[in-house]
Amino acid sequence: MLAEDTRRTRQLLDHYGIRTPMVAYHEHNEARSVPRILARLAAGEGLALVSDAGTPLLSDPGARLVEAAIASGIQVVPVPGASALLASLVASGLDGERFTFFGFLPRQGRQRQDVIRDVLQSRGTAVIYEAPSRTAATLTALSDAGAADRRAVVARELTKKFEEFRRGTVSELAAYYQDTAPRGEVVILIGPGDEVTPDEAALTATAERLRSEGLSPRDVARRLTEDHGVPRNLAYRLAQGAAG
Numbered sequence: 001m002l003a004e005d006t007r008r009t010r011q012l013l014d015h016y017g018i019r020t021p022m023v024a025y026h027e028h029n030e031a032r033s034v035p036r037i038l039a040r041l042a043a044g045e046g047l048a049l050v051s052d053a054g055t056p057l058l059s060d061p062g063a064r065l066v067e068a069a070i071a072s073g074i075q076v077v078p079v080p081g082a083s084a085l086l087a088s089l090v091a092s093g094l095d096g097e098r099f100t101f102f103g104f105l106p107r108q109g110r111q112r113q114d115v116i117r118d119v120l121q122s123r124g125t126a127v128i129y130e131a132p133s134r135t136a137a138t139l140t141a142l143s144d145a146g147a148a149d150r151r152a153v154v155a156r157e158l159t160k161k162f163e164e165f166r167r168g169t170v171s172e173l174a175a176y177y178q179d180t181a182p183r184g185e186v187v188i189l190i191g192p193g194d195e196v197t198p199d200e201a202a203l204t205a206t207a208e209r210l211r212s213e214g215l216s217p218r219d220v221a222r223r224l225t226e227d228h229g230v231p232r233n234l235a236y237r238l239a240q241g242a243a244g
Helices: 006-015 030-042 063-071 084-092 109-121 132-147 170-179 200-212 217-228 232-243
Strands: 099-104 125-130 151-156 164-169 186-190
Touching: 030 063, 084 125, 084 151, 084 164, 084 186, 099 109, 109 132, 125 132, 132 151, 132 170, 132 186, 151 170, 164 170, 200 217, 200 232, 217 232
Parallel strands: 099 125
Antiparallel strands: 125 186, 151 164, 151 186
């Protein structure tokens, strides 16, 4: 058995009287462990991959191993289990038919801003994992970026004794968690905003103006996305049109 945290998994196995040997498999040894594990699988062994909590590969280790196993012709068999992503979604009261899983957001910099923009442009429910110490900051960042009035849910400690769902707008939840730091594992769910059809004529005029100021099509597309919230595909099409 491959376990992200052998100490935690041992508690579970001991509870059920299971004596299966374990080896550690986590983000710090994943890359160097894959060749050795593949050799064992190729020799006919069957191995189970267990993450610390939740489901492997969903913000947990395992992607390298699964990709390598498939490439080597080794069968991968999923065993459904606890998943904070699905548990939070089905009990949130938000749209579960169409959603995007963003995992943990980058902590800072341009990459964080790009992902926040993607969250705001999502046409379905956005599902985010977050550390309890950063929950208030992330909700505040989403609120400041334009999601203040969207419906939102913060779910924590799912399937555990102190499971809790708190609902409100993004700004209301940001204010609440500024004063009340959550405990345990946290999932943030953000409902979609009202879909707004961009005025392409006005955006085309803006793209042409930016081009006349000497910006390249790439820079025009970037400005349309950053300053006007234009989806990337549309921004590049408008920028190329202006260039033509």
